[in-house]
Amino acid sequence: MISTRRAWLLCVLLFFSAALCFLDRQVLSVLAPKITAEFGMSNTVYSRVVFAFVLSYTVMLALGGRVMDVLGTRRGLGLSVAFWSLASAAHAFVTGPFTLGVARFFLGVGEGPGIPGAIKGAVEWMDPRRRGIAVGLATSGAAVGSVLAPPLSVWAERHIGWRGAFAATAALGAVWLVAWLLAFRGLPHAATTPVAGARPTSSWRSLLARSEVRRLLAARFCFDPVFYFYMFWIPQYLAKERGMSLAAIGALIWIPFVALEVANIGAGFVSDRFTARGWPQRRARMTLMLVAALMTPASFLAALAGTPALAIGLMAVLMFAHGIWITNFMTLIGDTVEPGDVATTVGLTGMCGGIAGMLSNLVIGPVVDHYSFTPNFLASAVVYPVAWFILRGGRPSR
Template sequence: MHTHTASTAPALATPSRKRFFIMVLLFITVVINYLDRSNLSIAAPALTSDLGIDPVHVGLIFSAFGWTYAAMQIPGGWLVDRVPPRILYSVALALWSIATVMLGFAGSFIALFVLRMAVGALEAPAYPINSRVVTTWFPERERATAIGFYTSGQFVGLAFLTPVLAWLQHEFGWHMVFVSTGLVGIVWAVIWYAVYREPRDFKGANAAEIQLISDGGGLVDMQKSARQAKAGFSWTDLGIVLSKRKLWGIYLGQYCLNSTLWFFLTWFPTYLVKYRGMDFIKSGMLASLPFLAAFVGVLCSGFFSDWLVRRGASIGLARKLPIIGGLLISTCIIGANYVDSTPLVIACLALAFFGNGLASITWSLVSTLAPARLLGLTGGVFNFIGNLSAITTPIAIGFLATGDSFAPAITYIAVTALVGALSYILLVGKVERIEL
């Protein structure tokens, strides 16, 4: 423990910058998190051929993650309010990584289905923990940058590291896709436990930095509050976070935002190959452009939002402008229904996914709006409702994409993005912490 490091530092010292190291830790964790979500899509063609699994059962395996991930959000959020991030993240990381390694040795549909459900359930606390850590370590004016930076990790995994996993599969078989990503997660769980601490306990974080975080709205003593709130699950608390109009604005907005994301995580390759006649593998860089665009959008979002705060804009304007603007830009996906050339189709998709990335600082509003003692529970509900789209979007598109036309499905994604923008405009209102 290093509890005296901060308190004995000179009051007028230049603030240390350990919070940016924490931001890097979160970024790496998110990269690993999303690799463990996407590895099945990479291994699926060879895996299903080896095990003789038909397309219907492949769809069920793909859906297994979403069901348990959504179902465990509220319990996961409850845990975040009570278990320190150092412990909870280490345990969750290690367990979902072990389940990932075991996927490499699965030999049947049942084994694959159950293990993917396990990965989904065990990853559930991850984003509420991220929100909890950022709220503890960052002042309000830097929070969107931190959230945008670590959120970009999900697109780094999809855009840059997927080829690495594809190479692993080609050279060593589909088993190694799961074994390698799982082993990386186990190692990282150990590193997280060894390195992460709360601000007052973090070696090298001086008093000036802690004062800067606290004065800027960071909840540096949140763990102390958590120790004082060890009561069991309260239906009253759940009722509180389900009864606030402001919170429903971000809940519905997150559902709509994630609908676009899950289109790209599920149906995007099928759309390009089956409905646009592209060879997804050989198209290479062209097919990855939407993911790169989303990566740029995420980075722009955080920096732009915090720049607005530093320029004197209200928190509400600084946070909601990129989110609403990004959701409106995402509606441009409908343009793909009206063009035939491959570059124009990709341009529409890339613009839409850039908008999705630009809107991705939604967790900053969880940090700002949630009651202080219910931050984890609010984040759990937020992520639960948002990730229902992991279940509904693939199913809805499956019903809409009939015959030779994908146009109704693209229209559905565009309309959903518009509804998300309206949710933030009409329901959220003034951005301020809900006091109990």
């Protein structure tokens, strides 16, 4: 059994693993204007590089989630971070679009199991009464990584070049891995090894036979492309349609991700307070997700904003809404399935979202090349309400 103090320490490390995961993947999107110019890449070619990452990431969300449930977060997440750090280092040696795509593919292989593992650890190690805040802490690391990526990437590009920026993120992964191994010192191996009740209790087939699980998958298929769009395309949008320099992008693009960070942790806290006051778990999660869904039309207004600053502010509203949404969505998964199936189910939903992300990224590039970014902002304004209605029809969770 893990003490509360040790559980919080491990959740903090889960937070940093998610931060590293999103920092590593965001370096390319922040430096995309420079890298695409150096390699002579069009938006369509860039979309294929993004596709390579999303393809492997999508497959490994499902496979990696299952591996996490078998190995446990202790071993599984350590292997995941080690692999993606090596893949990040490989970016420093690419010679063109093809090798860049290969490096992105292997980065996705390593990062795929990461978020399912972080959610699994937060659900298993923390008292159920604090599940919302624990999941919020773990998932909020993604926002912190996204916040840090623009200024750190721009700073690194100026001082050690864009290749050095990728090598630096790999070094941070090595530091995290050492801290992760040290955090388990003094703990019996059995304390963090999957045991009865923590190992997978259901096959993929039996999970997919449950209507509430299918609704979770369908909902994530709807909303995940929005986050992929914001992760990989907003710097391109600000550079090409708003005329912002790389330095200006690095100085401002962190703002939406700060909003995401605040919402991640705040939504988990509020959700736990609702349940502490007697609200059913599902009602608490779904109420907050409805609030989030009603905020997302701000994304379309961002495309119509008169100034870059106002556009970024409206993007921050969308990201704040996403933070409320994703924290409660992930917690809802933990409420719906057994602990031993959490990483598997998170991975399956992520796979569905990744498939949607792959398809959307292949469309975004040509749409931008032939029209503009506006249709993408319009789509991101309507999918969360659709996803909420999909989830609303599910059977009550346990």
